[in-house]
Amino acid sequence: MERLEEIWLNYRKQIIIAVVALVGILIVGGKLCQPQSNKIEDPFTTTNKKSLSTQRELPVRGKKDACVDIKGAVTHPGVYRLAGGSRVNEALSAAGRETPDADMNQVNLAKQLVDAQVIYIPRKGEQVPTTLAGGMGTASTVNNDMNSGSQEITNLNTATKEQLCKITGIGNKKADLILQYRQEHGNFNSVDDLKNINGFGEKTVAKLKPMLAV
Numbered sequence: 001m002e003r004l005e006e007i008w009l010n011y012r013k014q015i016i017i018a019v020v021a022l023v024g025i026l027i028v029g030g031k032l033c034q035p036q037s038n039k040i041e042d043p044f045t046t047t048n049k050k051s052l053s054t055q056r057e058l059p060v061r062g063k064k065d066a067c068v069d070i071k072g073a074v075t076h077p078g079v080y081r082l083a084g085g086s087r088v089n090e091a092l093s094a095a096g097r098e099t100p101d102a103d104m105n106q107v108n109l110a111k112q113l114v115d116a117q118v119i120y121i122p123r124k125g126e127q128v129p130t131t132l133a134g135g136m137g138t139a140s141t142v143n144n145d146m147n148s149g150s151q152e153i154t155n156l157n158t159a160t161k162e163q164l165c166k167i168t169g170i171g172n173k174k175a176d177l178i179l180q181y182r183q184e185h186g187n188f189n190s191v192d193d194l195k196n197i198n199g200f201g202e203k204t205v206a207k208l209k210p211m212l213a214v
Contacts, residue, residue, distance in 0.1 A: 181197050
């Protein structure tokens with residue numbers, strides 16, 4: 001014990017300096033060993049994030065416009081161009097909406113339009129031709145693509161004699177009678193009006209209905 005006191009008295013200055021230096025080393029060393037708070041971001045990851053952000057900001061291209069032919073019981077039948085993704089309801093609005101005698105129970109207003117599609121609005125008591133109803137999941141619209149295999153529909157109110165003669169069951173004589181009826185009575189209101197012409201019985205009209213429209 002006396003030996004320690006003697007060492008302390010002789011070397012206390014050096015001991016204090018050594019202890020202070022040791023404490024300083026321990027403090028500095030501890031700071032150096034602490035984890036870095038600012039992480040270095042991987043350049044590749046940063047590039048990918050920027051790329052993904054740019055892709056999300058790109059505008060989505062709209063669908064192609066659809067040209068549709070709307071026929072039957074509408075105010076202004078004809079061909080209309082509508083924006084891609086439009087529905088039958090928009091096409092009907094473009095044509096001035098349905099006439100009072102239209103049978104809207106047969107029409108699917110929510111059906112999405114496709115290019116070159118025929119939309120037929122039937123009148124009350126009129127059955128939509130099966131060729132108009134085929135393959136579209138609705139009683140009043142059809143994609144009238146020539147490659148679809150469906151029979152081409154002829155409009156009684158606009159067809160020429162040549163077009164009428166191409167229809168099975170209508171020859172030169174009956175075509176002339178149809179044109180004569182149009183001149184004397186105006187447009188047909190329905191395909192059933194053919195029964196008002198001599199030579200067009202109920203069975204004949206029933207066979208012609210799938211190939212005709214007004």
